[in-house]
Amino acid sequence: MGSNSVVGRRKQYLWQHPSGRWYVRKSVNGKMFYLGRITAEEGTAEFDQQYWEIVSGKKAVSKTSWGALIDALRETDKWKDFSPRYRRDLEKVFEYLTEKIGRADVARLTQADIYDAMEKNRHRVRFANYIPTAISMLSKMAVRKRWRNDNPAIDIEPLRVPKDRKKPHLPWTDGAVGKMREEGAPLPRLIFEIGVGSVQRPGDWVDFQWGDYDGDTLKLRQNKTDTVLSLPCTIALKAALDGARADLGFVPHPSRHILTRADGSKMDYHAMARVMVRERKRLGLMAHDQHALRYRGVMELAWAGCTDDEIASYSGHTSKEMIIKYAGEARQIMRARQAVAKRK
Numbered sequence: 001m002g003s004n005s006v007v008g009r010r011k012q013y014l015w016q017h018p019s020g021r022w023y024v025r026k027s028v029n030g031k032m033f034y035l036g037r038i039t040a041e042e043g044t045a046e047f048d049q050q051y052w053e054i055v056s057g058k059k060a061v062s063k064t065s066w067g068a069l070i071d072a073l074r075e076t077d078k079w080k081d082f083s084p085r086y087r088r089d090l091e092k093v094f095e096y097l098t099e100k101i102g103r104a105d106v107a108r109l110t111q112a113d114i115y116d117a118m119e120k121n122r123h124r125v126r127f128a129n130y131i132p133t134a135i136s137m138l139s140k141m142a143v144r145k146r147w148r149n150d151n152p153a154i155d156i157e158p159l160r161v162p163k164d165r166k167k168p169h170l171p172w173t174d175g176a177v178g179k180m181r182e183e184g185a186p187l188p189r190l191i192f193e194i195g196v197g198s199v200q201r202p203g204d205w206v207d208f209q210w211g212d213y214d215g216d217t218l219k220l221r222q223n224k225t226d227t228v229l230s231l232p233c234t235i236a237l238k239a240a241l242d243g244a245r246a247d248l249g250f251v252p253h254p255s256r257h258i259l260t261r262a263d264g265s266k267m268d269y270h271a272m273a274r275v276m277v278r279e280r281k282r283l284g285l286m287a288h289d290q291h292a293l294r295y296r297g298v299m300e301l302a303w304a305g306c307t308d309d310e311i312a313s314y315s316g317h318t319s320k321e322m323i324i325k326y327a328g329e330a331r332q333i334m335r336a337r338q339a340v341a342k343r344k
Contacts, residue, residue: 011024011051011055013025013026013035013051013055014038014051021037022037022038022042022047023035023036023037023038024036024037024038024051024054024055035054035055036050036054038050038051038054039108040108046105046108064105064106064107064142064145064147065102065103065104065105065106066097066098066101066102066103066104066106066109066138067098067102067103069106069138069141069142069145069147070094070097070098070102070138072141072145073137073138073141076141083221083222083223083224083226084223085203085223085224086223086224089130090130090133090134090137092127092130093127093130093131093133093134094134096121096127096131097131097134097135097138100117105147106138106139106142106147106148107147107148109135109152110152111152111153111156113152114131114132114135114152114153114156115156117131118131118132118156118159122159125159125160125161128159129158129159132153132156132158133153135152135153136151136153136154136156139151139152139153170287170288170289170292171288171292171295171296171299171326171329172196172285172288172292172293172296173288176285176287176288177196177296179283179284179285180192180279180283180285181236183283184279184283185279186244186247187259187275188275188276188278188279189240190240190241190244190258190259191205191259191272191275191276191290192276192293193236193237193239193240193241194208194237194240194241194258194259195290195293195294195296195297196234196236196237196293196296196297196300197233197234197236197237197240197297198218198220198231198237198297199231199294199297199298199301199311199314199315200220200222200229200231200294200315200316201222201223201224201291201294202269202272202273202290202291202293202294203223203224203269204220204222204223205259205272206257206259206266206267206268206269206272207220207223207257208220208257208258208259209254209255209256209257209258210245210252210253210254210255210256210257210258211253211254211255212258213233213241213258215238215242216232216233216238217230217231217232217233218230218231218233218237218241219231222316225316225318227316227318229314229316231314241258244258259272272290273290276289276290294315295322295326297315298311298315298322298323298326298327298330299326299327299329299330300330301314301315301327302326302327302328302330302331302334303330303331303333303334306327308320308323308324308327311323311327
């Protein structure tokens, strides 16, 4: 058994393992129970605090806790400037952090703790990879407040989605596009045209308002990148928007959303997804999901002769990886068609 120091003699349940680690343990009816481990450096105020927290079973709330830091961040202009979608993603992580370490001092978190949290959430990779993002944001604020001296989330390696869980988005084929345009119901067809024509992410489609459409162009600020874009409409998209506005039977207020529920309220992402799933099932188009409409748009731009830079200026992609993938596929198809035409 390890020897007790002066601190140990004052704290009757304190015990030091031969490895040097400090524990709080208690003998009950001749049996030894371990109540917890002290991670702070011996002789510090934090060491004493951890000891009494373990003995009493009551963990004190640090004035420089993660919970306090999260509350402070929510009051900043930076938080208010984030897109609704980005705030929703971060809030899920904040709830998790509040539950796990909300009462703990921010200075005690290590990079190893972050990796442990990510590993425990490996079953939901996207959420797990948001943990270091959220902690990094909070840590920058903690450094400014002098609550800690570093950012433990820097250089954290994200988890990769296992290959067996990756589901590729199959671009809509000419046949699938034709079937939706010829047989699709008005609302899913409008969603379809917005997806293909705007070449944006589905999360942005539901945010379009009638004030964003001037009869020729759609304007938006991307939720994911905060990029402001002005998008000249394709003939098909313009026709769909003009038709939807005419079907309303009145001039919509600029703040009215283009995609709405039956009662005229804004349609959220999940409601839109349900509409599209029902229609894709009805038409036998389940192989092509709504996310793949963005890639179909990229391919159509490539078929029109656009360069990767021109496509990026329209789609708002910050990385050209997906553009290269789908534009390259489109150009291969186009060259193959040209080749077979010559062959004939």
